[in-house]
Amino acid sequence: MAVTIGILKEYDDQRVSLVPKSAEKLIAKGASIIVEARAGEQASFADQLYTDVGVKIADRATVIQQADVLLCIYPPEPTERKQLPQGKTLVSQFKPYFDHEVISQLQEQGLHAFSLDMIPRTTLAQRMDVLSSMASIAGYQAVLAASRALPRFFPMMITAAGSIKPAKILVLGAGVAGLQAIATAKRLGAMVEAFDVRAAAKEEVQSLGARFVEVEGATDDTAAGGYAVEQTEEYRRRQAETIQAHAKQADVIITTAQLRGRKAPILVEAATVEQMRPGAVIVDLAASTGGNCALTQDEKTIVHQGVTIMGYSDLSKDMPQNASELFSNNLFNFLELLVIDGEWTIDLSNEIISNTFITITGSAEEE
Numbered sequence: 205m206a207v208t209i210g211i212l213k214e215y216d217d218q219r220v221s222l223v224p225k226s227a228e229k230l231i232a233k234g235a236s237i238i239v240e241a242r243a244g245e246q247a248s249f250a251d252q253l254y255t256d257v258g259v260k261i262a263d264r265a266t267v268i269q270q271a272d273v274l275l276c277i278y279p280p281e282p283t284e285r286k287q288l289p290q291g292k293t294l295v296s297q298f299k300p301y302f303d304h305e306v307i308s309q310l311q312e313q314g315l316h317a318f319s320l321d322m323i324p325r326t327t328l329a330q331r332m333d334v335l336s337s338m339a340s341i342a343g344y345q346a347v348l349a350a351s352r353a354l355p356r357f358f359p360m361m362i363t364a365a366g367s368i369k370p371a372k373i374l375v376l377g378a379g380v381a382g383l384q385a386i387a388t389a390k391r392l393g394a395m396v397e398a399f400d401v402r403a404a405a406k407e408e409v410q411s412l413g414a415r416f417v418e419v420e421g422a423t424d425d426t427a428a429g430g431y432a433v434e435q436t437e438e439y440r441r442r443q444a445e446t447i448q449a450h451a452k453q454a455d456v457i458i459t460t461a462q463l464r465g466r467k468a469p470i471l472v473e474a475a476t477v478e479q480m481r482p483g484a485v486i487v488d489l490a491a492s493t494g495g496n497c498a499l500t501q502d503e504k505t506i507v508h509q510g511v512t513i514m515g516y517s518d519l520s521k522d523m524p525q526n527a528s529e530l531f532s533n534n535l536f537n538f539l540e541l542l543v544i545d546g547e548w549t550i551d552l553s554n555e556i557i558s559n560t561f562i563t564i565t566g567s568a569e570e571e
C-alpha cells in the first residue's frame with residue numbers, strides 16, 4: 205500500500221523539514237503527503253504552495269493519525285512522543301550519541317526511528333547530510349552575528365575622517381561551519397586566521413585565503429573518517445598556548461570544534477577571554493555540546509569583562525527559507541532510498557539505512 209508521509213510543524217523553529225518542491229517529487233514516486241497547517245509559513249512556504257503540488261493540509265492530530273511516517277527537523281517533545289500511536293515511523297534528528305536513553309525509549313513505545321544525524325560521512329551520503337548543510341549556514345550566520353555585535357568594521361576603511369584597520373577574525377575548527385565562516389569573513393574584508401587539529405584542514409584554510417595557525421604534533425587522524433580525534437595532553441598544552449596568543453589579538457573568534465559523541469573541547473579559557481580586547485566577540489557554535497569557550501552559556505549571549513560571548517549552535521534556524529530548502533533536499537535524497545514504487549521499503553543491506561535506522565540497529569551504542 206502507498207505510504208503516507210506526514211510533515212509536522214516544528215516547535216519553536218521557523219524551518220520546515222520538507223518544502224513543496226521535494227513533496228512534489230515524493231508524490232511522483234507514489235507517496236501520499238499530508239502537512240500540518242502552517243508548517244512552512246515562517247520559512248516562506250505557505251499552505252497553498254503545498255496544496256498546489258498535491259499535498260493535503262490537516263491539523264497536527266490528523267497528520268499524526270493518518271501518516272505512516274512523520275518528518276520533523278527535531279523530534280516531538282517527550283510528552284507528545286509518548287502519545288504517538290505504536291508502529292509509526294519518525295524521521296528526524298534524535299542525537300543518540302548525546303541522548304543515550306532515546307533509542308530504548310522509542311523501542312519501548314513501539315516506534316520506528318531514522319536519525320538523520322547518523323548519516324555516515326561517505327561520498328555517497330554527502331547529498332543527504334543535513335548536519336553539513338546546516339553547519340554551512342551556521343558558519344555564515346555566525347560571522348554576520350559577530351559583525352553586528354562588534355563595535356568595529358570588518359573591512360579596512362580609508363575615509364576623510366581617518367583610516368580603520370581591518371578586523372582580525374580567528375576561526376577555531378575548520379570543518380564545514382568553520383570554512384564557511386572563513387569564506388564569509390573574507391568576503392566582508394576581515395583578516396582571517398584559522399586553526400584545526402585535522403591535518404587536511406590546513407590546505408582548505410589556505411585555499412580560502414586565510415592564514416593557518418600551526419601547532420605541531422597532532423595525533424594522526426587519517427583513519428577517523430573526517431572526524432577529529434582526541435589529542436595528547438602535551439599537544440593540548442601547546443595548542444592552548446598558541447590559541448591564547450592569537451585570541452588576544454582577535455576582534456572576533458568563531459568556534460566550531462566538535463568531537464563526535466563527546467563534549468566539545470575547551471579551546472578558549474576564561475583567562476584568555478579576559479585578555480581579549482574590549483568589544484571583542486566570540487560566537488561559539490559548539491555551545492550545545494558544552495562549548496569551545498569556558499564561559500559559553502548555551503542559547504545565551506553574555507558579556508564578560510567587555511567581551512560578548514554568543515552561545516548558539518543552531519544558527520541555521522535564523523535563515524529559515526534556505527535552511528528548509530537544503531534540509532528538504534537532503535531529506536528527499538534520503539527518502540528516495542526508502543520510498544520505492546510508493547511503498548516504504550527498508551533495505552538494511554544499505555549502509556546509510558542501517559546506520560540511521562536507530563531503533564533496529566542501535567548503531568550509536570555499537571560504534
Ligand code: NAD
Pocket residue numbers: 324325326327329330333335336339376377378379380381382399400401402405429430431432460461462463464469471
Ligand atoms: P565536526 O562538526 O565534527 O567538527 C568541526 C571541526 O572541528 C572539524 O574540522 C574538527 O577537526 C575540528 N576540531 C575538533 N577538535 C578540535 C580541536 N581540539 N581544535 C581545533 N579543531 C578541532 O566536523 P565537520 O565540520 O562536520 O566536518 C569535518 C570534515 O569532515 C570536513 O573535512 C568535512 O568536509 C568532512 N565531512 C564529510 C562528509 C561526507 O563526505 N559526507 C560529511 C560531513 C563532513
